[in-house]
Amino acid sequence: MVVKPLTGNYAAAYAAKLARVKVVAAYPITPQTTIVEKLAQFIDNGEMDAEMIRVESEHSALAAAYGAASGGVRAFTATSSHGLLYMHEMVWWVAGARVPLVMVIVTRTIGPPWNIWSDHSDLMDQRDSGWIIMMAEHNQEVLDETIKMFKITEDPRVFLPGMVGLDAFILSHTTEPVDLPGQELVDSFLPPRRQPYIMKAGDPILMGNVPRDLHDNMRMREDIHKSLEEAKKVIQEVDEEWYKLTGRRYGGLIECYRCEDADHFIIGMGAWVGDMREAADRLREKGIRVGVIKVRYVRPFPREELLKWLTNAKSVIVFDRGVSAGSAGQLFLDVAAHLMAAGVRVPVKNVLAGVTGLDVTYEDIADAVLKSVAEVEETGRFSTFIEWYYGR
Amino acid sequence: MVVKPLTGNYAAAYAAKLARVKVVAAYPITPQTTIVEKLAQFIDNGEMDAEMIRVESEHSALAAAYGAASGGVRAFTATSSHGLLYMHEMVWWVAGARVPLVMVIVTRTIGPPWNIWSDHSDLMDQRDSGWIIMMAEHNQEVLDETIKMFKITEDPRVFLPGMVGLDAFILSHTTEPVDLPGQELVDSFLPPRRQPYIMKAGDPILMGNVPRDLHDNMRMREDIHKSLEEAKKVIQEVDEEWYKLTGRRYGGLIECYRCEDADHFIIGMGAWVGDMREAADRLREKGIRVGVIKVRYVRPFPREELLKWLTNAKSVIVFDRGVSAGSAGQLFLDVAAHLMAAGVRVPVKNVLAGVTGLDVTYEDIADAVLKSVAEVEETGRFSTFIEWYYGR
Amino acid sequence: MVEIRFHGRGGQGAVTAANILVSVAYKSGLWGQAFPFFGAERRGAPVMAFARISNRRIRVRSMIRYPDIVVVLDPMLPKLVDVLKGLKPDGVVVANAPRKPDYVKGHEVYYVNASKIALDLNLVLAGWPLVNTAMLGALAKVLGFDIGVVEEAIKEYIGGERGEVNASAARRAYEEVVRCV
Amino acid sequence: MVEIRFHGRGGQGAVTAANILVSVAYKSGLWGQAFPFFGAERRGAPVMAFARISNRRIRVRSMIRYPDIVVVLDPMLPKLVDVLKGLKPDGVVVANAPRKPDYVKGHEVYYVNASKIALDLNLVLAGWPLVNTAMLGALAKVLGFDIGVVEEAIKEYIGGERGEVNASAARRAYEEVVRCV
Amino acid sequence: MNPHGKVLPISRPGPGVAGKTGTWRVMRPVYDPSKCVKCRLCWLYCPENVIDVNEGGERFISIDYDYCKGCGICSSVCPTGAIKMVPEGGA
Amino acid sequence: MNPHGKVLPISRPGPGVAGKTGTWRVMRPVYDPSKCVKCRLCWLYCPENVIDVNEGGERFISIDYDYCKGCGICSSVCPTGAIKMVPEGGA
Amino acid sequence: MPISIKDLPKEKLFLPGNASCPGCPEALGLKYLTMALGRKLMIVIPAGCTSIIQGLAPGGAFVFPTLNVPFASSDAVAAGLAAAKKILGEDAVVVAWGGDGGTADIGFATLSGAAERNDNVIHICVDNEAYMNTGIQRSSLTPFGAWTTTTWRGKRERKKELSLIMLMHKIPYVATASVGYPLDFIEKVRKAASIKGFKFIHLHAPCPVGWRFDPAKTVHVAKLAVETGMWILFEAENGKLRISPPSKPYADKSKRKPIKEYIRLQGRFRTLRDEDISILEKMVDDAWETILRLAER
Amino acid sequence: MPISIKDLPKEKLFLPGNASCPGCPEALGLKYLTMALGRKLMIVIPAGCTSIIQGLAPGGAFVFPTLNVPFASSDAVAAGLAAAKKILGEDAVVVAWGGDGGTADIGFATLSGAAERNDNVIHICVDNEAYMNTGIQRSSLTPFGAWTTTTWRGKRERKKELSLIMLMHKIPYVATASVGYPLDFIEKVRKAASIKGFKFIHLHAPCPVGWRFDPAKTVHVAKLAVETGMWILFEAENGKLRISPPSKPYADKSKRKPIKEYIRLQGRFRTLRDEDISILEKMVDDAWETILRLAER
Numbered sequence A, B: 001m002v003v004k005p006l007t008g009n010y011a012a013a014y015a016a017k018l019a020r021v022k023v024v025a026a027y028p029i030t031p032q033t034t035i036v037e038k039l040a041q042f043i044d045n046g047e048m049d050a051e052m053i054r055v056e057s058e059h060s061a062l063a064a065a066y067g068a069a070s071g072g073v074r075a076f077t078a079t080s081s082h083g084l085l086y087m088h089e090m091v092w093w094v095a096g097a098r099v100p101l102v103m104v105i106v107t108r109t110i111g112p113p114w115n116i117w118s119d120h121s122d123l124m125d126q127r128d129s130g131w132i133i134m135m136a137e138h139n140q141e142v143l144d145e146t147i148k149m150f151k152i153t154e155d156p157r158v159f160l161p162g163m164v165g166l167d168a169f170i171l172s173h174t175t176e177p178v179d180l181p182g183q184e185l186v187d188s189f190l191p192p193r194r195q196p197y198i199m200k201a202g203d204p205i206l207m208g209n210v211p212r213d214l215h216d217n218m219r220m221r222e223d224i225h226k227s228l229e230e231a232k233k234v235i236q237e238v239d240e241e242w243y244k245l246t247g248r249r250y251g252g253l254i255e256c257y258r259c260e261d262a263d264h265f266i267i268g269m270g271a272w273v274g275d276m277r278e279a280a281d282r283l284r285e286k287g288i289r290v291g292v293i294k295v296r297y298v299r300p301f302p303r304e305e306l307l308k309w310l311t312n313a314k315s316v317i318v319f320d321r322g323v324s325a326g327s328a329g330q331l332f333l334d335v336a337a338h339l340m341a342a343g344v345r346v347p348v349k350n351v352l353a354g355v356t357g358l359d360v361t362y363e364d365i366a367d368a369v370l371k372s373v374a375e376v377e378e379t380g381r382f383s384t385f386i387e388w389y390y391g392r
Numbered sequence C, D: 001m002v003e004i005r006f007h008g009r010g011g012q013g014a015v016t017a018a019n020i021l022v023s024v025a026y027k028s029g030l031w032g033q034a035f036p037f038f039g040a041e042r043r044g045a046p047v048m049a050f051a052r053i054s055n056r057r058i059r060v061r062s063m064i065r066y067p068d069i070v071v072v073l074d075p076m077l078p079k080l081v082d083v084l085k086g087l088k089p090d091g092v093v094v095a096n097a098p099r100k101p102d103y104v105k106g107h108e109v110y111y112v113n114a115s116k117i118a119l120d121l122n123l124v125l126a127g128w129p130l131v132n133t134a135m136l137g138a139l140a141k142v143l144g145f146d147i148g149v150v151e152e153a154i155k156e157y158i159g160g161e162r163g164e165v166n167a168s169a170a171r172r173a174y175e176e177v178v179r180c181v
Numbered sequence E, F: 001m002n003p004h005g006k007v008l009p010i011s012r013p014g015p016g017v018a019g020k021t022g023t024w025r026v027m028r029p030v031y032d033p034s035k036c037v038k039c040r041l042c043w044l045y046c047p048e049n050v051i052d053v054n055e056g057g058e059r060f061i062s063i064d065y066d067y068c069k070g071c072g073i074c075s076s077v078c079p080t081g082a083i084k085m086v087p088e089g090g091a
Numbered sequence G, H: 001m002p003i004s005i006k007d008l009p010k011e012k013l014f015l016p017g018n019a020s021c022p023g024c025p026e027a028l029g030l031k032y033l034t035m036a037l038g039r040k041l042m043i044v045i046p047a048g049c050t051s052i053i054q055g056l057a058p059g060g061a062f063v064f065p066t067l068n069v070p071f072a073s074s075d076a077v078a079a080g081l082a083a084a085k086k087i088l089g090e091d092a093v094v095v096a097w098g099g100d101g102g103t104a105d106i107g108f109a110t111l112s113g114a115a116e117r118n119d120n121v122i123h124i125c126v127d128n129e130a131y132m133n134t135g136i137q138r139s140s141l142t143p144f145g146a147w148t149t150t151t152w153r154g155k156r157e158r159k160k161e162l163s164l165i166m167l168m169h170k171i172p173y174v175a176t177a178s179v180g181y182p183l184d185f186i187e188k189v190r191k192a193a194s195i196k197g198f199k200f201i202h203l204h205a206p207c208p209v210g211w212r213f214d215p216a217k218t219v220h221v222a223k224l225a226v227e228t229g230m231w232i233l234f235e236a237e238n239g240k241l242r243i244s245p246p247s248k249p250y251a252d253k254s255k256r257k258p259i260k261e262y263i264r265l266q267g268r269f270r271t272l273r274d275e276d277i278s279i280l281e282k283m284v285d286d287a288w289e290t291i292l293r294l295a296e297r
């Protein structure tokens, strides 16, 4: 184990290498590009024993990774924003086919106008598709979770593909020290590839032909949903296993910061959770008991985990870096819906900030929270449930 | 005005013709195909004065329609399922560019396995993108709403593209009498094309270049959201205008059936709302006061309209024909989240039925509702918030 | 509401018959709905189409599992598929047959030699009698529709000379159809 | 926590300097974070990079608006951009300059003739002195880092003979840098 | 097919996946061994793969009527008219 | 640009959209009219479009140093060496 | 080495009772493909008639591994699959089997990309000259003048010269073939399988449903296409182009049958006017001219 | 009709102070394009360096209508736009301006589709032989042997023969051009604008950043490509192919400069071994052979 200053993108590339990925298929797009470049370098230099398929588009990137994974080897790809949207059909397909593979998403907003900065609309746009979807807070988590994602996706209780998200530039191009586990450690952690079926010559199976009985098809869809529910346990277990080997754990689906005695909860995902922690500390200095819940896995949605903390909250503020236009922030919709379904009664509010990539500081977060909390303390509720926050 | 037996698809094609669409660009996919065929026939026979661009993919279908619309003419396309997923990048782009155009979606489930039957996952998968999205219950509504959608999308308060959804086969290939308005009537209803800007030689504007200040970009995204909110009023107005001309109105964003005195509410969208009405009637015969809310427009999300009815409900059951795997049905997530945000306290439940195209009868619906209502009447709550319903 | 199922073969026009029926219904002051059993409709393969007729707007849209009437376009089909499946106990069979078909037991039957009518009128495609409009005529009799309306609807749908011939096929079947129990 | 902003030109290696600084910090028992101001980085165009150094894991990730230290790699730049923008009142400027730069008023300044060091050591690309490692040496002095650690970090990052040369550029600057107020 | 309790979009081959496709037949190919010159063209060109060759058998070829769709290709490629298409049953 | 109060992804042209790109210059093209044969090649090939031709002027060409990025193409295409690249300011 | 009909394997890897229409050319092609490659065959299928022909789950008419994939993705999936097989050291021939639409339209960038990368895949384009699975819409490979449900007065554009375009990709093997000439096709498939890299075979597949002819005539129409010179059989190994034996005679224009013979069998050309036929004739002459220019001398 | 430098318009529709790198070939191309078409120009731009070169909103360096569009969509958007202009009766020339990536990779199906439909668009592929905007990754038009950040040991595949592939699309106009020969390029653009239907121009655009050469040498490198025969200027109207004057001499192999002269100026070819150079030479000979075979005799 050595510590190396790495960007988030390089952390992802190292993770793919350490997971002994056999086929990389990817197409460049800012800000994902350096992941692909690094992997190309590993492979071209002989440091990594894998095939690189230098495809002509993202649709083909995921298609080629999927073909390789269907054929029985570990496969990897990465993309961002328009690349992710361009492969959207394949995203659904891979989940429907139940083929485990790992894709890193460097989150970036969607155009027009062209804009390379981070928000979460691209990643969240995939949330219906049946993939496991997580978002990292820092580069160490990018590395750890990319490796772990192989184990999670290949677990027979899961057998679904997985995405690891990291914020454009805020992580992807930011260098910080990363603890790089040794190959032996990773080998001891990751079992040989497992998958529900392998396409191979002489073994005649047909994947994807039209079902005679639609009940079978609906059961497939339900099984994807149920397998995501089962994945909750797997994610937790894998977090513990990794902890035993490395001393690092993240709490599974969500991670809490100063939640034990919190009245008010901020919920968010990705890199700005770091700034939320800072904001919480500052607010506590002012006597406001704020807790931060970092949603690590948004699919499966951590319903039970959130309920545990939020049932007796005084207020819940969900920070979204993306919006389902004409409704509300994507994360908010999930959080609020599941609170509702569980019959929890707590004022909820959605702050839309950093959308299209605006820089958000911990002061901004503290400011937005402060105002909201003041209102809820005074009136017991939020007068508007959605706020577009542009900074102080 | 003549009445003609038409399939839902032909109703859509007639609507595009009556709206004096100038450019049709489309790519065939079951079950959308007959829309394109019919329009090709209109054009090839000289019954419709338009250009048909017979593109090589759906990405290009929406791209070509978008190019034409940017250039200043009314444009139309239609697709389904994988076609919609394949053009997903363009879907976001057109909304971001604020270019009004109309697309008909014949809803079809997503593979694998290949399957051409209706569920709503393809349409709902677009709900973040900034489009106006509606779903019709019958062929008359397909025709009416497709014509109206041009007016709505081209309203200067809106200036966004719009989708009209209809269920595969259940409407698309089902023939029923449709009142076909005369060309003069439609002409008197639809003003000449309006749009926020037109690309034309000699007028140097640049669309979509990188913003210097990200605040501008975030404001664009917020404006899409806000314009969808404003569209609520426009949808209502247009519904009334159409009513004055044709005698047909649908209530704007939602339509209620026997809601006035209802205790329990069923919420759904699309063709099976007809069966829900029937189910409600049957349940009322058993003394259960059920109301049906048909969500016509899911974007903008009819928050206020729903709250009006649901605030004092005894229970709310949302029927989804599609799931955000690892969370819950897409319509449910929206309904529940907005109830939560409004502080409404009512037991909510999500029934997932007809997913991947299973046939759902009014007996099925009545059965599912009956059981759920029984539980809620007894215990005051639902023991499970999500149920996969395969039929009796 | 009357629910009807048509049995035919791919290429035989069962769906067309169901569609024209909607027209007939509407012209008769009723509401109609018609839909195919969609699948890869191969030429010659057994296929189905459905229709509903009602005196008010039809809002249910699920498949028809228990039809009131079954229309059999091809006399060979009953050997290949269970055309009576789900037919209500008091349901009716309308059959293309030269004589009372023996595959029906316990149901009211109307039969007509639609193949002969089609051949007589030279309604043939690739050696095949096109019986759909004739069968529509027979069905009109069962449902009590005015055959003039049926002819009109057929001519609107098909047009030209072929429409005329199909209309007379319907009328002939309407006149020749035999009821037995 | 110390927040640092580097000013350079596209192609001059400001980002590299910031990255190596993270290494230096880590080797010195501190935590570091470095990131570029991303944009289309054109050759010759004024660019910026940022770094944070702290004695515990850094969790904030927003842009640095009020730096503690500004490092100016190109002596021409202050004429073109406001290199002092947002610099804290007690902030420090570390400048590549042959003498005390006159664009700084009221801030502590460290200067070193990094261009000369680079030219002397033949650290040149397309006629351009490569001053980033020299400036890192100067910055190390300001931050109180051990220059040996800096040399080590540079050699790890760059490797080979060029690493050696760059390391000595850093050392020379470390030694030559002049502080004035 | 389903080793871990997962519901997969996977199938295994077997004949008759579209049912007894012989029911689609409107015309029936009838083989006359006396005219057959054993050229195997019918075997080669049958798109249904329902013709079998019986090396040395009395009837050189045989047709699986359960699945023969009656397309008539065998008849049209037969150089000697050893396969004739006749109407299937009534109609 | 924004006729209906909508916030649109639309721009209008204007010079200097990347700032005063003359600041990027490391080498500066210097024109010597005495060597100029008025071939216009520098005008044609300047990728920045910053060279103007002054028909009949004393100095046949002029360079807009606000935006000239100092690429050196003008100098390299000039057949007579009438444009020389010299280092910009100090450094 | 020419093969004879007797040498062909008898094992049925393409099963009766599948869902093809009577007289289906894609069924023919699939049958030949199994004959050519036997148990080494692995197939990747974008949307198209073959998605249906294989029959309904949980069954299937294909006794070889079959991966159905999104319409635009086949060659990329096949490239990934081939890479996996290489890594695992398995002896497999990965075939991407696309229709004219899946190959030359929506999937064309994918095809071209795999060709340029020289991925180890055989792409076979089974060309029935329209989108048949969705009900006969025009594709870029629909010929000039043909009726489809999106070209009611006949297509106004020419058929894309797909095989020449692929030839210009400078891949190791390009060939045309026809369901009317199974031995030629089988030989070409086997040759392609013996070559590493990207191989392209363009299989002409007259479809009775979409072209509106009697299903008994599939083979006849296929042969007429060659005999009239409308379809030219050739192969090019490493760019060296040779006319294949069945087409050889028709390099001489006088040997070609009049294209009217081909056209009048097909309902889709019903509305073709005489001047359209001349245009088609001119296109045939042009195609021959280009091919002969490019052929080995 | 040959034009002279004096005839060129002086109006600046491409403004100084844009965001191109010093010595940018795409900037050169854009400038020529405005000179060729003036105020009739409308441009559709997929992602690429030109997306950046135009500068930041709410400003812009382009004094002509500019529609930025998704990477794979340009020709389809342009087709729609051209249809609208036709319907509205406006006099406009719609140009899709794509990089090698936007043209020959992700956008290739779109391009090929528009070509087949013969949409009224000029597609110009500004070919800097890699994905420059994302930082120099290989494309299908990157030449054999070139280093990029995804081919650290040099690309192993050949450059896709894009212009021949487009020639085989049988569109009314196909040409190659180079930023080193502006008059030739401008003439070709004007000719293309005078023809109805789909026109394709392949513009060679040596990029100092991605190819690693001194920005002062952009024009020099561009000319060397032609003088060594590595880039062949030609045009084909209705399939009639003619070598363009600047390239004419090099049909004779002995007149060509050694390709080493071209290669050694460029850092991207640093790792090229001698045997690689022979392969490149062979490729040049082959390309000439094909072109000459196809040329009018």
Ligand SMILES: Cc1ncc(C[n+]2csc(CCOP(=O)(O)OP(=O)(O)O)c2C)c(N)n1
Pocket (backbone or CB within 6 Å): B027, B028, B029, B030, B058, B082, B083, B086, G026, G047, G048, G049, G050, G070, G071, G072, G098, G099, G100, G101, G102, G103, G128, G129, G130, G131, G132, G133, G134, G139
């Ligand atoms: C993205 C996408 N668009 C459209 C379709 C619908 N579709 C399925 S098959 C098909 C036509 C296939 O035509 P072709 O490739 O020629 O094959 P054929 O059916 O003729 O065998 C189409 C348009 C689809 N499945 N996916």
Ligand SMILES: Cc1ncc(C[n+]2csc(CCOP(=O)(O)OP(=O)(O)O)c2C)c(N)n1
Pocket (backbone or CB within 6 Å): A027, A028, A029, A030, A058, A082, A083, A086, H026, H047, H048, H049, H050, H070, H071, H072, H098, H099, H100, H101, H102, H103, H128, H129, H130, H131, H132, H133, H134, H139
């Ligand atoms: C769907 C999608 N994938 C990837 C990208 C990222 N991207 C933007 S520009 C570019 C490279 C463009 O290369 P090329 O077309 O050769 O143009 P150049 O930058 O060289 O001018 C890429 C990969 C994108 N914008 N959209």
Ligand code: SF4
Pocket (backbone or CB within 6 Å): E029, E045, E046, E047, E048, E049, E050, E051, E063, E067, E068, E069, E070, E071, E072, E073, E074, E075, G023
């Ligand atoms: S009729 Fe057709 S399916 Fe039947 S055996 Fe002959 S060729 Fe085969």
Ligand code: SF4
Pocket (backbone or CB within 6 Å): E035, E036, E037, E038, E039, E040, E041, E042, E043, E060, E061, E074, E077, E078, E079, E080, E081, E082, E083
């Ligand atoms: S084609 Fe005719 S002659 Fe040849 S084997 Fe078949 S039946 Fe016998």
Ligand code: SF4
Pocket (backbone or CB within 6 Å): F029, F045, F046, F047, F048, F049, F050, F051, F063, F067, F068, F069, F070, F071, F072, F073, F074, F075, H023
């Ligand atoms: S140096 Fe370059 S930008 Fe400046 S004038 Fe010369 S050619 Fe133009």
Ligand code: SF4
Pocket (backbone or CB within 6 Å): F035, F036, F037, F038, F039, F040, F041, F042, F043, F060, F061, F074, F077, F078, F079, F080, F081, F082, F083
């Ligand atoms: S290139 Fe040289 S000689 Fe020609 S006009 Fe310019 S400065 Fe004068």
Ligand code: SF4
Pocket (backbone or CB within 6 Å): G019, G020, G021, G022, G023, G024, G025, G026, G027, G049, G053, G128, G132, G133, G207, G208, G209, G210
């Ligand atoms: S439509 Fe044509 S290609 Fe498709 S299955 Fe039927 S016969 Fe075969």
Ligand code: SF4
Pocket (backbone or CB within 6 Å): H019, H020, H021, H022, H023, H024, H025, H026, H027, H049, H053, H128, H132, H133, H207, H208, H209, H210
């Ligand atoms: S990278 Fe090359 S093509 Fe792109 S802007 Fe810079 S010089 Fe121009």
Ligand SMILES: [Mg+2]
Pocket (backbone or CB within 6 Å): G099, G100, G101, G126, G127, G128, G129, G130, G131, G132
């Ligand atoms: Mg086809």
Ligand SMILES: [Mg+2]
Pocket (backbone or CB within 6 Å): H099, H100, H101, H126, H127, H128, H129, H130, H131, H132
């Ligand atoms: Mg490029």
